[in-house]
Amino acid sequence: MPTIHCPECTGTTACGKSHVYVIELDAAAAGHGPFRDDDPAGTPPRGYLYVGMTRHKPECRFQQHRRFATGEDDFECRCFGDGEPVRRTFRDHDGHRRTGGNRLAGEFGRWLRARLHRRHNPIADPDEALQREAELADELRAQGYRVHQA
Numbered sequence: 543m544p545t546i547h548c549p550e551c552t553g554t555t556a557c558g559k560s561h562v563y564v565i566e567l568d569a570a571a572a573g574h575g576p577f578r579d580d581d582p583a584g585t586p587p588r589g590y591l592y593v594g595m596t597r598h599k600p601e602c603r604f605q606q607h608r609r610f611a612t613g614e615d616d617f618e619c620r621c622f623g624d625g626e627p628v629r630r631t632f633r634d635h636d637g638h639r640r641t642g643g644n645r646l647a648g649e650f651g652r653w654l655r656a657r658l659h660r661r662h663n664p665i666a667d668p669d670e671a672l673q674r675e676a677e678l679a680d681e682l683r684a685q686g687y688r689v690h691q692a
């Protein structure tokens with residue numbers, strides 16, 4: 543069964559190719575991080591979005607951002623392998639630095655905007671996926687959204 547984010551992923555596992563994905567952010571993101579200069583009391587833009595790229599299922603990647611932002615050390619992933627859950631850590635080899643999530647996406651993310659990214663997925667070439675990610679972010683900016691791409 544395909545998912546609403548990628549015609550080649552299944553309900554449990556990822557297709558193994560790259561995906562671009564769009565997360566809608568709460569308007570409260572105004573004034574934070576890359577949007578620090580936005581006036582929360584000013585005229586709101588069409589919306590706040592986060593655009594990223596991943597080999598995980600976009601649903602899994604969104605959960606990673608959320609768990610990262612709330613200070614969790616790991617997340618559960620079924621994307622690769624036989625669909626059994628695997629715990630993956632946000633800590634590096636030394637067990638110190640936490641990497642692997644975006645605080646803004648996790649803190650202000652509301653939901654995935656499948657209609658904005660599905661037609662692009664999946665993307666077999668990782669370099670092409672990076673390029674598509676940047677293009678999609680620019681497209682959405684041109685449509686009036688405030689976009690953080692990382």
Ligand SMILES: [Zn+2]
Nearest residue numbers: 548551557664
């Ligand atoms: Zn896929």
Ligand SMILES: [Zn+2]
Nearest residue numbers: 598602619621
């Ligand atoms: Zn995953």
